[in-house]
Amino acid sequence: LPPEERVGFAVIGLGRIALEQVLPALAQCRLARPVALVSGSAEKAALVARQYGIRPDAVHGYEAFERLRDDQAVQAVYIALPNAMHREFTERAAAIGKHVLTEKPMATSAEDCAAMIAACARANLRLMVAYRCQYEQANRAAIRAAQTGALGRLRFLHAANLQSNGPGPQWRYSRRLAGGGALPDIGLYCLNAARTLSGEEPVEVSAQAYSPPGDERYREVEESMSFTLRFPSGFLAQAQSSYGAYQEKSFRLSGERGSLLLEDAFAYRGQRLRLFRRDGEQGTEEAPQLRPRNQFALEIDHMARCVREGRRPHTPGEEGLRDQVIMDAIQRAAERGRPEPI
Ligand code: NDP
Missing domain, CATH: 3.30.360.10 (Dihydrodipicolinate Reductase; domain 2)
Known part of the structure; x- marks a missing residue:
């Protein structure tokens, strides 16, 4: 797909997995692209945004996460935060109408997993766990x-x-x-x-x-x-x-x-x-x-396809809950x- 038609992802949390695997993979994806960043470090985020051609006004702190709501380019979020924060940001994403791809483990309790599934189901949004x-x-x-x-x-x-x-x-x-x-x-x-x-x-x-x-x-x-x-x-x-x-x-x-x-x-x-x-x-x-392929890119492109086609991901929230x-x-x-x- 041409870049402007790819599914736009906001990457939430710029730690090791985000910087070393997810963002480089997003840049290689055929159906997805990075369009926004959410981070506790404005300086680091500004640098990363420049590197990936992300607009400076699409970079936010955690408290301003809800600004993603009005960014039409953002259709989904990739949550790369510590495990216990996955629930909060899944619920916040669902509340502003964004699909969720969350890192594993899905959360830190079955109760949190169930709440994440319910939040995305209520809003009719896809929820996928990153079982790469x-x-x-x-x-x-x-x-x-x-x-x-x-x-x-x-x-x-x-x-x-x-x-x-x-x-x-x-x-x-x-x-x-x-x-x-x-x-x-x-x-x-x-x-x-x-x-x-x-x-x-x-x-x-x-x-x-x-x-x-x-x-x-x-x-x-x-x-x-x-x-x-x-x-x-x-x-x-x-x-x-x-x-x-x-x-x-x-x-x-x-x-x-x-x-x-x-x-x-x-x-x-x-x-x-x-x-x-x-x-x-x-x-x-x-x-x-x-033939070797980037498994993170395959995973993210799968989510992008599910978002485009309204399909249930191969590794949905229920998979994270079961584990x-x-x-x-x-x-x-x-x-x-x-x-x-x-
Ligand atoms: P890191 O510690 O490297 O990064 C986590 C990032 O989360 C931080 O850099 C920070 O980003 C943000 N953050 C926000 N609040 C906190 C807080 N209270 N304490 C620490 N960090 C915070 O972790 P990883 O990248 O290794 O792991 C992130 C997630 O990805 C985890 O769920 C982990 O299980 C998963 N993971 C998955 C892998 C896979 O192969 N699929 C491999 C490794 C991890 P910022 O500075 O931008 O605010």
Whole structure:
């Protein structure tokens, strides 16, 4: 589409994900473009606006968010704020008639997720959660292989999302702002993969959390969360998430007739997919070659298409709510030291 016909996004919050991924992706999108910014730092926002050709009068502070109402160029907002702020800005966007693409995790409680869904539904606006992996090609190829029966009946997922975190940013270590530690931030990717690969909803979870004693960062939130989800078919998904381990972001999915390994599954780029299948006595191995695409651009273009066509996004608010309910059960299972029903 020519730029003036693309869906205009206002980016809310100019932190790492906004500056390093979302804005560069928006500049590459075919159906979307950046047209406004909302930030607590006027100086930074002015600089970023110049860089992306955004009009100086389309740059606002959080208190002036409602000025977006009269900006016809803005059809949607991309919320890239700390987790606990997603609800407030979704409700404020809905109140001024703007569609919402919000970062993950959707919010910090199921109650907040439900309120966000209700606000957008009342205003007849699209609401999408930024589950970028569901738009990324290698993850999609893995989902296809799982769902078309290429691996036979699924038995196990083993997923890890591990990184070694430094001191900041501080909000990630605040229960109030983040809602939890490694689980909602990065363990969520494993949980969401387990649900999308299997196409099932888990019925029970067991979990263990760990935080190194005496480490100030982990006074309020967990450093590590390990969990096992049980699904109705008998499929089991084991996942590890941690801020204190280097540096795996992969999963292996095993079924009766084959398995697949997706290395760097949850990374921003560089996914490597291998499929292993039993073929008589022999095994076969295949490594599908996929042309690399920017997964953030694919995700944002999907939202833009939904806005243009009045369609429900592939990862709507309900998807974020479902994951939040499961994460709440994972936290309970870890606290109580016994399996929890979901
Ligand atoms: P950052 O801390 O880098 O950025 C958050 C931004 O929010 C700040 O720069 C600031 O922008 C604004 N902000 C407003 N109020 C506050 C506050 N009280 N404390 C801190 N920041 C505030 O975080 P990230 O960019 O890493 O994360 C933002 C969101 O994106 C989170 O929900 C996170 O889970 C998600 N995320 C998603 C990823 C993905 O792969 N999809 C990867 C990383 C994060 P300003 O200075 O402009 O006011």
